[in-house]
Amino acid sequence: MNGVLRTQDHSVRMETFHTLSLDERSSAFNSCSTRIQQRILADLSDVDAVELLDHLDPNRVHRILGAMKSGRRRSRIIARLKKHMHAKIEQFLHFHLRATTSLVHLNYVLLEHTATVGATAEAIEDHVRETGKIPIVLVHENGSLIGEVPFSALVRERNSNKLKNYVRSIATIPYTTPRAEAIEFFTARPHKRAALLDEDGSVLGIMYADDVTALLEETPGAALYDFAGVSEIETVFDGVKSKVRRRYKWLILNLGTAFLAAMTVGLFEQTLEQLVVLAIYMPIVAGMGGNASAQTLAVMVRGLTLGDVTPKTGLPMVAREMTAGLLNGIIVGLVVAAIATFWNGSILLGVVLAAAMIINLFIAGFFGAIVPLIMKSLGKDPATSATIFTTTATDVFGFMAFLGLATLILL
Numbered sequence: 001m002n003g004v005l006r007t008q009d010h011s012v013r014m015e016t017f018h019t020l021s022l023d024e025r026s027s028a029f030n031s032c033s034t035r036i037q038q039r040i041l042a043d044l045s046d047v048d049a050v051e052l053l054d055h056l057d058p059n060r061v062h063r064i065l066g067a068m069k070s071g072r073r074r075s076r077i078i079a080r081l082k083k084h085m086h087a088k089i090e091q092f093l094h095f096h097l098r099a100t101t102s103l104v105h106l107n108y109v110l111l112e113h114t115a116t117v118g119a120t121a122e123a124i125e126d127h128v129r130e131t132g133k134i135p136i137v138l139v140h141e142n143g144s145l146i147g148e149v150p151f152s153a154l155v156r157e158r159n160s161n162k163l164k165n166y167v168r169s170i171a172t173i174p175y176t177t178p179r180a181e182a183i184e185f186f187t188a189r190p191h192k193r194a195a196l197l198d199e200d201g202s203v204l205g206i207m208y209a210d211d212v213t214a215l216l217e218e219t220p221g222a223a224l225y226d227f228a229g230v231s232e233i234e235t236v237f238d239g240v241k242s243k244v245r246r247r248y249k250w251l252i253l254n255l256g257t258a259f260l261a262a263m264t265v266g267l268f269e270q271t272l273e274q275l276v277v278l279a280i281y282m283p284i285v286a287g288m289g290g291n292a293s294a295q296t297l298a299v300m301v302r303g304l305t306l307g308d309v310t311p312k313t314g315l316p317m318v319a320r321e322m323t324a325g326l327l328n329g330i331i332v333g334l335v336v337a338a339i340a341t342f343w344n345g346s347i348l349l350g351v352v353l354a355a356a357m358i359i360n361l362f363i364a365g366f367f368g369a370i371v372p373l374i375m376k377s378l379g380k381d382p383a384t385s386a387t388i389f390t391t392t393a394t395d396v397f398g399f400m401a402f403l404g405l406a407t408l409i410l411l
Contacts, residue, residue: 014043022200023143026055027112034067041068050080055143055202057110062130089204092175092182092196103212104196104205108136111163113146115139118159120149136193136206139167144201172197175204186212261286261395268403271411277344278406281336281353285402288332289360289394290387296321296368297390304376311377318369325365329358352409356402360394367393
């Protein structure tokens with residue numbers, strides 16, 4: 001099939017070319033001389049040319065486009081190729097908020113399975129000359145990827161031997177793979193690499209499982225920085241001035257929200273003067289609400305990071321977290337009510353504490369789930385200092401519920 005395009009006149013060549021499948025076209029085109037390749041490209045539309053070149057390895061495409069006479073058309077095709085490839089790579093990289101295109105490597109050559117070891121050595125040499133890097137050798141048969149060839153095979157075999165005799169399988173993953181499946185795919189293959197494929201089976205790039213797992217392992221630490229309002233670039237070795245400059249704005253914001261909670265308590269000053277025992281339980285109400293909201297927040301941020309949750313699909317999750325908060329509030333409320341009744345000898349105080357705990361954990365479920373969704377919809381990192389807002393909400397509403405119920409029931 002590959003020889004057909006090299007031997008016929010151009011009109012017949014193009015007629016034959018259009019009868020081939022895309023995989024067959026790319027394979028046949030790849031085997032043609034530079035002159036014939038340029039004649040074929042001249043008769044193709046920009047869309048068809050991009051579709052064809054997308055099947056070849058990046059450095060081969062670079063050489064083919066470099067031989068193109070029309071600089072204007074070359075620029076158009078390059079722009080289309082970049083947009084075409086980057087859009088798909090970026091879609092796949094949505095499995096993690098901090099994933100970048102640097103995870104997808106283009107350091108490979110794609111050769112026909114009938115290529116010789118000698119021809120492969122020349123292709124590797126050309127690649128090294130142009131990029132300074134030794135490439136991975138990928139092998140295709142009629143345009144379809146069938147595997148890779150290890151360097152150990154190339155070094156010890158005769159130049160006349162065919163690549164097909166040394167092909168080993170390589171893991172592949174389509175760029176349309178759902179986020180959760182993509183993460184499971186890489187975590188199940190430590191120290192392995194995989195070819196990222198387009199819908200038509202062409203190679204978009206090479207990814208390494210260790211790069212992905214390293215990114216996933218960084219997430220907990222990064223989240224801790226974000227939750228604390230600390231810049232991720234800050235280290236223990238930074239100077240005092242640098243630390244202060246990065247933190248004081250968040251601390252001032254936190255101070256403002258703390259005053260909001262204090263003002264809420266101030267509204268019930270007379271209740272506290274008459275029932276001093278309430279002050280003993282205020283930290284319990286606030287602490288439980290803060291812990292519950294932090295649990296919900298962690299679950300939602302993880303869901304957003306993995307792509308399991310989006311602002312559009314998050315409302316059912318909010319409802320579930322609120323229900324979980326309500327049930328947890330009942331459980332914890334009954335425990336604290338029993339303790340307060342036994343300790344202070346007041347059933348009504350226990351009732352007030354139980355009701356306040358139920359309300360506060362219900363509110364914690366709502367704000368712990370809704371705050372990261374709002375931040376994500378606004379284009380912000382959903383983990384960035386979210387605890388400031390959720391903790392303020394649970395403090396304010398928790399104190400209001402506790403002290404308000406105490407005013408109505410105990411006075």
